Structure formats: C-alpha cells, structure tokens
Amino acid sequence: MRLFVAIRMPEETAAAIARLQDEVPIGRPVPKENLHLTLAFVDERRPDEAEAAHEALEGLRAAPVEIAFGGMTVLDPARPQAVVLPVPETPALEVLHRAVMSAVRRAGIDLPRRRFRPHVTLVRLAGRPTPDEEARLARVLGRTSQSPVWPFTAREVVLFRSHLRREGAVYEELAAYPLG
Ligand code: 2AM
Numbered sequence: 001m002r003l004f005v006a007i008r009m010p011e012e013t014a015a016a017i018a019r020l021q022d023e024v025p026i027g028r029p030v031p032k033e034n035l036h037l038t039l040a041f042v043d044e045r046r047p048d049e050a051e052a053a054h055e056a057l058e059g060l061r062a063a064p065v066e067i068a069f070g071g072m073t074v075l076d077p078a079r080p081q082a083v084v085l086p087v088p089e090t091p092a093l094e095v096l097h098r099a100v101m102s103a104v105r106r107a108g109i110d111l112p113r114r115r116f117r118p119h120v121t122l123v124r125l126a127g128r129p130t131p132d133e134e135a136r137l138a139r140v141l142g143r144t145s146q147s148p149v150w151p152f153t154a155r156e157v158v159l160f161r162s163h164l165r166r167e168g169a170v171y172e173e174l175a176a177y178p179l180g
Helices: 011-023 047-058 091-106 131-144
Strands: 002-008 036-044 065-067 073-075 082-086 119-124 152-154 156-165 168-178
Touching (some): 002 047, 011 131, 036 091
Antiparallel strands (some): 036 119
C-alpha cells in the first residue's frame, strides 16, 4: 500500500486555499478534502510494514507546530508540475519532520534522504503550460502573492493510504497521532 504522513489542512484554511485554487487558470485542482502538507512520503509498503510504521508513530513525541504559508508559486519552475503554497521551514516544523522520519525508519523502513521542501500542492499541471497559459498563471501569481492564508496550529499528524485512481488519488486516513 502507498503511504505518507501528513498534516491535514483545517476547514477554514482549506476554504481559504480553495479560493486561491479558483484563481489558477490551468491544471487540475487538488480537492479541498485532500489538501495536506506531507512530512514523509513512505511509498509502497507491505501491510506488516504499515503496521510497524503505525506502531512507531504511536510513540511519536513532538509539540504542536504553527504552520504558516508563503505566496502561491510554481514548484520547480524549470519543470513545472504543480502550483503550491510553500510552508516556511521553521525550527519546530523541522523537528517534527525529523521525528516523523525517525519513527518510520525505526519501523525498519528505509526512506531516501531527500531535501524537505514543505508545501501544500494546490493544482497539478499535466504537462508543460503553453506560453499563453504561463503568462496567465504569472499574472495570477503576481496578483495573489499578497493574499495571505492565515497560519494555524497543527495538533496532530496523520498516516494516510493513497489509492491511485484514474480520477485522481483518494486518501484514506489510517490513523492520527496527537502532538503535545
Ligand atoms: P506533492 O503533493 O508535491 O506531489 C502523496 O503523494 C503525497 O506525498 C503528496 O503530498 C506528494 O507531494 C508527496 N510525495 C513526496 N514524494 C513523492 C513521490 N516520490 N511520489 C509521490 N508523492 C510524493
């Protein structure tokens, strides 16, 4: 099963993000209920590995974390694949990220070392935008860079299972682990 550990967007935050998504003229918006900040992409694992990850995450000890947002932007502009809301990497978020990664690794799961680039994916792009689309997107990003999404305090992290469907991914919450 395909697994990841993430922070859900609370209702009001998701509503504010959905208003930003509505402004993006291209791509496929992530459904409001799927909006999240990934802390660890665990990838395809056997059920016994999922169970081990769950048990390790039950031992997670970390404080609640304030999650703030930057302006909407394109992840990896050289190869644009998604419009995202970047999340500034505060020391507390970094501590939480490390704690989650360590818990999953303690479960015997080998996670690749990749740079943590905290973000919430808003819109997935299917292929390179045309010059016209790029120009329209640039206008939207310029206009919305000052539209703040208010910070919130994350009080739990969630182990999700991702079901890849033709219509897009469906996320199933397997378990939630309180912070603090
Ligand atoms: P993304 O939103 O930037 O695509 C579930 O797929 C979550 O895991 C998404 O938030 C996704 O980030 C993240 N993720 C990180 N690495 C991934 C990878 N190699 N393949 C798929 N998803 C990945």
